[in-house]
Amino acid sequence: MALDEELQADPLFAGQSGAAFEWLCRIGDSTLILGHRVSEWCGHAPVLEEDIALANTALDLIGHTQMWLGLAAEVEGQGRSADDLAYRRDAMAFRNIKLVELPKGDMGLTVMRGFLFDAFHFELLTRLTASKSPRVAEIAAKALKEVSYHLERSSDLVVRLGDGSAESHRRMQAALDHLWPYCGEMFWGDAVDDAMDAADIAPHPAELRDAWDAAVQDVLGEATLQRPETRLDVHLGGKTGRHTEHLGYVLAEMQFLPRAYPDASW
Amino acid sequence: MYAQMVTSEGKAPGEDLSPEEQAFQDRIDAGERIEPRDWMPEGYRKTLVRQIGQHAHSEIVGQLPEGNWITRAPTLERKAILIAKVQDEAGHGLYLYSAAETLGVSRDELLEKLHTGRMKYSSIFNYPTLNWADIGAVGWLVDGAAIMNQVPLQRTSYGPYARAMVRICKEESFHQRQGYSIMMKMAQGTAAQKAMAQDALDRFWYPSLMMFGPSDAESVHSAQNMAWKIKINTNDELRQKFVDQTVPQAEFLGLTVPDETLAWNDEKGGYDFAEPDWEEFFEVLRGNGPCNEERLGARVAAWEEGAWFRDGLSAYADKAEARRNAQVAAE
Amino acid sequence: MKKQWPLWEIFIRGQHGMNHRHVGSLHAPDAEMAINHARDVYTRRKEGVSIWAVRSTDITASAPSEKGPLFDPAETKVYRHPTFFDIPDDVGHM
Ligand SMILES: [Fe+2]
Numbered sequence: 178m179a180l181d182e183e184l185q186a187d188p189l190f191a192g193q194s195g196a197a198f199e200w201l202c203r204i205g206d207s208t209l210i211l212g213h214r215v216s217e218w219c220g221h222a223p224v225l226e227e228d229i230a231l232a233n234t235a236l237d238l239i240g241h242t243q244m245w246l247g248l249a250a251e252v253e254g255q256g257r258s259a260d261d262l263a264y265r266r267d268a269m270a271f272r273n274i275k276l277v278e279l280p281k282g283d284m285g286l287t288v289m290r291g292f293l294f295d296a297f298h299f300e301l302l303t304r305l306t307a308s309k310s311p312r313v314a315e316i317a318a319k320a321l322k323e324v325s326y327h328l329e330r331s332s333d334l335v336v337r338l339g340d341g342s343a344e345s346h347r348r349m350q351a352a353l354d355h356l357w358p359y360c361g362e363m364f365w366g367d368a369v370d371d372a373m374d375a376a377d378i379a380p381h382p383a384e385l386r387d388a389w390d391a392a393v394q395d396v397l398g399e400a401t402l403q404r405p406e407t408r409l410d411v412h413l414g415g416k417t418g419r420h421t422e423h424l425g426y427v428l429a430e431m432q433f434l435p436r437a438y439p440d441a442s443w
Numbered sequence: 444m445y446a447q448m449v450t451s452e453g454k455a456p457g458e459d460l461s462p463e464e465q466a467f468q469d470r471i472d473a474g475e476r477i478e479p480r481d482w483m484p485e486g487y488r489k490t491l492v493r494q495i496g497q498h499a500h501s502e503i504v505g506q507l508p509e510g511n512w513i514t515r516a517p518t519l520e521r522k523a524i525l526i527a528k529v530q531d532e533a534g535h536g537l538y539l540y541s542a543a544e545t546l547g548v549s550r551d552e553l554l555e556k557l558h559t560g561r562m563k564y565s566s567i568f569n570y571p572t573l574n575w576a577d578i579g580a581v582g583w584l585v586d587g588a589a590i591m592n593q594v595p596l597q598r599t600s601y602g603p604y605a606r607a608m609v610r611i612c613k614e615e616s617f618h619q620r621q622g623y624s625i626m627m628k629m630a631q632g633t634a635a636q637k638a639m640a641q642d643a644l645d646r647f648w649y650p651s652l653m654m655f656g657p658s659d660a661e662s663v664h665s666a667q668n669m670a671w672k673i674k675i676n677t678n679d680e681l682r683q684k685f686v687d688q689t690v691p692q693a694e695f696l697g698l699t700v701p702d703e704t705l706a707w708n709d710e711k712g713g714y715d716f717a718e719p720d721w722e723e724f725f726e727v728l729r730g731n732g733p734c735n736e737e738r739l740g741a742r743v744a745a746w747e748e749g750a751w752f753r754d755g756l757s758a759y760a761d762k763a764e765a766r767r768n769a770q771v772a773a774e
Numbered sequence: 775m776k777k778q779w780p781l782w783e784i785f786i787r788g789q790h791g792m793n794h795r796h797v798g799s800l801h802a803p804d805a806e807m808a809i810n811h812a813r814d815v816y817t818r819r820k821e822g823v824s825i826w827a828v829r830s831t832d833i834t835a836s837a838p839s840e841k842g843p844l845f846d847p848a849e850t851k852v853y854r855h856p857t858f859f860d861i862p863d864d865v866g867h868m
């Protein structure tokens with residue numbers, strides 16, 4: 178019964194579904210690719226406790242991906258599934274930010290990227306819990322519980338490693354300097370975001386910037402790390418399908434089986 | 444098994460036990476658990492450290508062949524399941540190192556021995572995972588074989604080891620079933636998938652049988668370890684049980700066990716089957732398996748490249764403590 | 775070898791108001807991180823649990839007893855449960 182009515186009532190399914198699809202892919206692809214990068218640590222982390230913690234984070238992100246891309250596929254209404262979106266699109270159709278596709282690097286880079294993304298992700302999900310779209314609000318509420326913990330953990334690690342040994346400080350600063358010019362893309366928006374904003378489905382990403390700045394400032398200060406002077410928005414384009422060279426390799430690996438055996442079910 | 448051919452430090456048969464040793468043996472015979480602070484013969488302690496350490500090493504090295512497919516898992520759900528499974532193995536390693544630590548050896552010492560080749564891990568993890576069905580085969584056969592050994596070890600005489608086994612066994616059942624569920628999909632899938640499934644079984648069958656170790660019915664080490672209840676069954680008993688359980692499962696999948704001599708033996712109520720190539724087994728233990736270098740290399744790299752991370756966190760903890768102390772002193 | 779992270783004993787109270795129970799141990803550089811690790815290792819972050827972390831060296835033990843605690847780590851992911859996987863009856867016990 179209520180399914181049709183519910184869909185009618187959800188602004189996500191009204192009118193601008195093209196924009197909604199794009200927007201959902203931007204979130205879902207970002208959690209997917211970051212989850213992929215984090216999962217690369219499985220069995221290779223510096224200590225067992227950290228191996229287990231990273232796997233938890235990867236699991237959470239893959240879980241979020243299933244929800245976001247599942248919803249994107251529904252909104253699209255072409256009979257595709259979350260798996261189809263993850264495994265059957267090429268790089269130019271991926272909408273993740275570039276920050277998450279960079280290679281995993283050392284633990285300094287992984288921890289720092291986690292933190293920079295978590296601070297944004299936390300803010301985004303918090304706002305999305307008040308979305309006019311009940312479906313979006315519901316997913317955001319589920320994901321927020323996990324992302325709150327991600328942020329707590331990554332902030333703590335940034336502080337500890339930043340204010341740890343000379344070597345750990347050096348590595349964290351290097352990671353920060355490297356990642357900083359990719360961070361601006363989190364707050365970059367276009368007509369897709371305007372449409373989401375106008376329908377009260379999601380805030381314009383630029384609105385999340387202040388809260389992110391404040392959180393980052395706090396943690397970097399405590400970590401005795403230097404906030405880079407460089408521009409934040411040097412590397413844009415991921416959200417519109419213009420990626421770094423790295424994404425192609427991620428997809429080549431990730432999509433290999435479904436591509437090589439298109440008729441198989443797994 | 445995960446701990447293969449554990450050399451016992453016990454007394455030779457016929458050698459007299461001291462009154463203390465006799466009392467200790469009586470406790471074990473009565474089914475009592477030995478706890479960390481209890482008196483125990485030095486040989487018992489040493490043998491346990493060797494066995495639990497080897498078992499722990501196997502869990503963490505065991506993350507690698509399956510971890511090899513995490514980034515290539517063919518659906519989001521399979522990816523999540525595989526991450527959770529490989530993560531569990533890290534947990535098993537952690538529980539077991541903790542059990543070993545109650546015997547007065549540190550985790551770092553044990554790792555150091557692993558990294559320098561002075562301690563072993565199970566031969567099985569030196570085989571490669573070459574196609575996706577291998578992930579099914581590992582769960583089904585390797586975890587299946589491990590369960591054969593670990594279920595009875597829940598009753599082992601050393602308390603912390605037995606308790607670790609209880610927690611591990613609970614998680615293992617999910618491991619074997621997710622493996623078998625992959626095998627079912629593959630065996631019932633396209634011709635290419637079925638070929639992968641058969642290939643995986645062909646490559647993992649004999650290495651799985653080797654996991655139980657060579658026949659030890661005559662082994663002195665084995666007899667002592669069984670008297671101490673740190674080994675519960677002979678290798679042959681477990682291997683037979685494993686074959687008897689696994690053959691019908693392979694038949695259900697429509698796959699062929701790569702053993703032409705395999706036949707049901709009514710008299711013994713079990714299958715007759717071919718022995719694995721024990722020459723190959725000893726070569727793998729010697730370091731000449733297909734993946735020894737990669738596996739140990741990956742563990743050493745993780746440890747060495749992670750040193751700054753562990754040390755950095757230690758440095759912070761020391762500083763934070765110094766700051767707290769200074770604050771207390773100031774008040 | 776550099777300094778090893780100290781060992782911590784972890785005690786957890788589940789949602790049902792039972793006493794804290796010893797669930798195992800782990801390594802961490804300090805108490806706060808021991809709590810975080812315990813969450814990741816022993817609870818898989820299930821809500822509503824309370825965790826105690828005690829340095830193993832700070833525990834004074836009585837004379838040995840034979841009763842040890844057993845504990846089920848909480849599970850939040852359905853696929854961790856064996857029943858998530860449909861194994862046909864014909865396959866037999868697994
Ligand atoms: Fe295991």
Ligand SMILES: [Fe+2]
Pocket residue numbers: 532586615618
């Ligand atoms: Fe397992």
